Every structure is written in C-alpha cells, then in structure tokens.
Amino acid sequence: MTDHKPTLIECAMRYGTGMGLLxxxxxxxxxxxxxxxxxxxLFIVLTLGVPIVGYVFAKKFRVRYCNNVLNFSRAFLFTIFMYMFASMxxxxxxxxxxxxxDGGFIFEAYQGIINQLKEGAGSELIPTIELLQTNIDLLAGLTPLQFTFQLVSSNVTWGMLMALPTALLIMRKEKKQ
Structure with missing residues (x-):
C-alpha cells in the first residue's frame, strides 16, 4: 500500500477548518x-491574532507536507485557499x-449606541452619525443570507490581503549542497 501524500487543497481544507473554528x-x-x-x-485580540495563526498554519504545512521547501506561488495558493475554506x-x-x-439584537445594540452618540454629540459630528445611521439601516435590511454573503465576501477579501505577506514570510527555497 502506498502512502497518500495530501494535496495542497486537502491541506488547505484541514487548516482552513481549524481557522474556521477559531x-x-x-x-x-x-x-x-x-x-x-x-x-x-477578547474578540479584538483574537481578530488581531488571525494573521499570526495563518502564519503558524502555513509554516506547519511547509514543514509537514513540503519537506520545509515552499515556493511563493504554492505558499500564496495555500494561504488563499486556507482563508477561503475558513470563510466557508x-x-x-x-x-x-x-x-x-440574533433576532435583530446586534442592530438594536448599534442603534442604542447611535442614539447615545446623538445625545452627546456636537453639531460637527451630526453628519458622521447620520452616515453611520444610514449604514446600519442598510445592513439591518439585509436578509440573513445576504448578510452572510456580505461577510463571506469580506472574509475572502481580507484573506487574500493576508495571504500575500504570509506567503512572503513562509516561502523557503531548497538549500543547495
């Protein structure tokens, strides 16, 4: 029986699942x-830690499945796929x-914050608060499926942006002897 070496996509799915759990x-x-x-x-700290976890996962992929050698294009593809699978x-x-x-909880909480801002804001902040109110109203009008697609789009975009520096840090050429 031969040993099955997982493909880049299979590894990206595995690590993407771990990232998705996070x-x-x-x-x-x-x-x-x-x-x-x-x-x-804690949410903010974990959000800031996502690129670090992405780096750790990509490094594990390089060491475990690529004999510690990984060119930029494979590193970039792996990280893009990992973030894409995490987004899914x-x-x-x-x-x-x-x-x-949810039942509207998040938008009601933001509405409460906007109302507090309106009460304490000076006249120079009114246009900004009105713009914020317009955006919250727009998001609150989305169906759960539309809002989910909006979040997936955002996650994939950020994942692609994080993939470039991660791939640059992870790539490693084969040492010549």
Whole structure:
C-alpha cells in the first residue's frame, strides 16, 4: 500500500477548518461583547491574532507536507485557499446565528449606541452619525443570507490581503549542497 501524500487543497481544507473554528469562536464573542466589554476586548485580540495563526498554519504545512521547501506561488495558493475554506466554514455559523438566534439584537445594540452618540454629540459630528445611521439601516435590511454573503465576501477579501505577506514570510527555497 502506498502512502497518500495530501494535496495542497486537502491541506488547505484541514487548516482552513481549524481557522474556521477559531473564527466561529471569535464570532460568538462579538454579540456577547456588546454586553460584556471584556469579551469585546477578547474578540479584538483574537481578530488581531488571525494573521499570526495563518502564519503558524502555513509554516506547519511547509514543514509537514513540503519537506520545509515552499515556493511563493504554492505558499500564496495555500494561504488563499486556507482563508477561503475558513470563510466557508464560518459562513455556516454566521447564517445560523443571523437566521435563528440574533433576532435583530446586534442592530438594536448599534442603534442604542447611535442614539447615545446623538445625545452627546456636537453639531460637527451630526453628519458622521447620520452616515453611520444610514449604514446600519442598510445592513439591518439585509436578509440573513445576504448578510452572510456580505461577510463571506469580506472574509475572502481580507484573506487574500493576508495571504500575500504570509506567503512572503513562509516561502523557503531548497538549500543547495
């Protein structure tokens, strides 16, 4: 029997699932963080840690499956696919949350924040608050599926942006002897 060496896509799916689990946990902190400030801080810290986790996963891929040699194009493809699969994984969580759990909670919380800003804001901030109100109203009018697609699009875009520096840091040429 021969040993099966996983393909780049298979590895990206595995690591993307791990990243998706992190994103799902992180997402659960977001609505809770609207009520408990410490959880909002934890959400922000985990969000800032996503590129670090992406780097660690890409490095593990290089060491485990590529004999510690990885050119830029394979590193770039791996990281793009990893973030894409993570986005697809967390999209299911996003949809289930907005379809079955949220019930408008997030938008009501933001509306409360906007109302507080309106009460305490000076006249110079009114146009900014009105723009914020327009954007919140626009997002609140989306269906759970539309909002999920919006989040997937955002996650894939950020993943592509993070893939470039990650690939540059991860690539390693074969040492000549």
């Amino acid at each position: 994103w799902a946990f992180k997402f659960m902190l977001f609505p809770l963080g609207l009520r408990i400030p410490f959880l909002q801080l 994984f967390v999209a299911v969580v996003h949809y289930m949350y907005f379809r079955f759990i």
